[in-house]
Amino acid sequence: MKINIQGITINDIKLLQEIGIQTFTETFSSANSEENMAQYLKV
Numbered sequence: 001m002k003i004n005i006q007g008i009t010i011n012d013i014k015l016l017q018e019i020g021i022q023t024f025t026e027t028f029s030s031a032n033s034e035e036n037m038a039q040y041l042k043v
Contacts, residue, residue: 021041029037
């Protein structure tokens with residue numbers, strides 16, 4: 001697998017936010033209530 005690291009622009013922020021929300025949810029949702037997750041991820 002090849003990894004390409006590059007800078008982002010303002011146009012990439014929405015996608016980066018979506019990736020962050022998805023990975024955080026997948027990682028921590030089993031250890032938190034829905035209310036806690038919703039409060040933490042409130043955007």
